[in-house]
Amino acid sequence: MPHRHPRLKVLFAGVITVLSSHPLPAQPPATRTSPTVDTYHGVDVVDNYRWLEDWNDAEVKRWSEDQNAHAREYLDGLPGVDAIRKRVTEIMTAQHDSYSGVRFAAGRYFAMKSQPPKEQPFLISFDSLGDLDNARVLFDPNVVDTEGTTSVDWFEPSPDGSLVAISLSSGGSEVGDVSVFDCNSGEKVFETVPRVNSGTAGGDLAWAPDGKGFYYTRHPRPGERAEVDLNFYQQLYFHQLGTDSADDRFELGTDFPRIAEIEVEVHHQTGRVLCNVQNGDGGEFAHYVRRADGRWMQFSRFGDKLVQATFEPSGDILAITREDAPRGKIVRISTLTTKGALIEPLIPESEDTIVTSFYRAPPSLVATEDRIYVTYQLGGPSEIRVFDRDRNALAKPKQLPISSVGGLEPLSGDDILFYNSSYVDPTLWFHYDASDETTIKTPLSSESPVDMSDVRVTRQFAVSKDGTKVPVNIMRPASAEGPGPLVLYGYGGYGINLTPRFNASNKVLLENGVTYVVANLRGGGEYGEAWHLDGNLTNKQNVFDDFYAAARFLIDNGYTTSDQLAIMGGSNGGLLMGATLTQHPDLAKAVVSSVGIYDMLRVELSPNGSFNIPEFGTVQNPDHFKAMRAYSPFHNVTDGTNYPAVIFFTGANDPRVDPMQSRKMTARLQAASTSGLPVLLRTSANAGHGGDSGLSQKIEQVVDTCAFLFHHLGVTVQQPPSTDPADRS
The missing domain is CATH 2.130.10.120 (Prolyl oligopeptidase, N-terminal domain)
Structure with a gap:
């Protein structure tokens, strides 16, 4: 899959660029075409770049090397790149x-x-x-x-x-x-x-x-x-x-x-073992428990809508279910027999969504001796709520406004440890003392290398094509007035929530007058499972409509113009970038798309593609095929179109999204675009999906993004205050 909890790899949160008269790029390396025709449900589909899928082919590796050289020639020649590298490096390597x-x-x-x-x-x-x-x-x-x-x-x-x-x-x-x-x-x-x-x-x-x-x-x-x-x-x-x-x-x-x-x-007191099994990435689970005598018993099946389970201190099981509760409710399973499970209602569904966690994510549901801590999603931001054993709501820990929480870790008694972060506050770790209901900041809390006190954070709502309200989280420099350069980020998939998070490199954007925006699109889980299902399988087009609506909202309300708008996303968000630029080629001036999916008809043939079928569908299903063919970026590139400037990033060892996706999309766009703007591909040789990359790799990727992206937005680099204390003495 492109992304799972907690491996949502948001690669770029904001960067900088310069105003210049950089010449048009040289022609990209030539790419031969070799038509292959596939027939799906009576529909013939031509693929001119099938040969680029085989990474073991020496010709494909030479082509990739030539594309890298072409990208490097262009990126290294951009004016101001040394200044950009200095500032990005200064922030990302600051001692903290x-x-x-x-x-x-x-x-x-x-x-x-x-x-x-x-x-x-x-x-x-x-x-x-x-x-x-x-x-x-x-x-x-x-x-x-x-x-x-x-x-x-x-x-x-x-x-x-x-x-x-x-x-x-x-x-x-x-x-x-x-x-x-x-x-x-x-x-x-x-x-x-x-x-x-x-x-x-x-x-x-x-x-x-x-x-x-x-x-x-x-x-x-x-x-x-x-x-x-x-x-x-x-x-x-x-x-x-x-x-x-x-x-x-x-x-x-x-x-x-x-x-x-x-x-x-x-469960360390009884030796019982709990096994949660997900069927791919579509959000369906089955659950098993191993008794002390070594026998395994199944207490839920795929499709039962029981989506998460964990042990209580007593050895009973707490579970989150969406049965008759699409935003989630909590039940207790106290007895398991061969005839079934005794399920006791505990915390009912509310107006907000209970967050679920999987894939070694920090738990969103924790039971201590006398309390139950539950993480709720509020349409993007999240918060912790506390209940006693009698289902009564108790005082909750103090938390930042428009922020995200997580990392719930039980300590002694009823105390817990958790983190709290916002768009302008770095990750802070708090000890919640349940005895006197106090929230204590711990030394684990991060110190920011930049000052975000002059940034205004607001939440607005765009209206999508079908009338759905889409949250738009806006980070705007206090000095910004009227339309200006703006970066819009989106994802929308797998029921994953885009929560407020701090990224120090956003300061580079903001100190140069650039607004940074995150849209909470359908396909995520910000408003429960219904929100997710409205953006997956045959409903995937809703995600692209939501993103377009967010961009139009920002343009129509005077935050930016199409000539000053950049869009950005990675993995499933790369699919979003591909669909947006092919459906609305005149919407934005520049696009940054990382480790993305573009050929929706071939994705399920890659190793990780099978895990994606519950989210995207399969070409074997005629309804799924029809929907995927309609939005598949690779198949909807149109010759003779003025496409925006685009840069694709991928890693040669990516286990989640096959790098061939980026190779094929690059070749197709280079052949089709008549705008004269660059379409670049940058492949990192010793990297994967991005989250495990070393710091120096991340810095260079941000530098390339800045130099490319903001050059096309026409932003003049300002001289920022240094973060080095020696420079301020």
């Missing part, structure tokens, strides 16, 4: 620590720490929220790989906090092997378990109560299945430390679908 994925086990804390200019985050542990100075580094990928291409996919501490299991992958592949480290010595101990994580089905792990082994997701190993199936057929196994993983015990999954995605949880 940030923390993510905070966990608590047996009195010990664990977290991923980002510390620019280090390339990758690294894993630390510490004994007190107030004593980060004495934190211990457990694993630093920057030490084992100075190129910054090795990354931590995720980690899981043992129940007693003495060991930690870490999934490691390289080159953006997300193919993760699990190693175990001793939390006192920091040394690797025991054997490595291979192929636990993949870029398609993901991966998970949960320790047994005694810490002597763990349940984990196992992908087929070479020789067990055909090569094309090695990233499918995920199953659940148990590994005993100190043994050969080839002898691991099979637990569950013989009858799971080919595109199963597994999440596992262990």
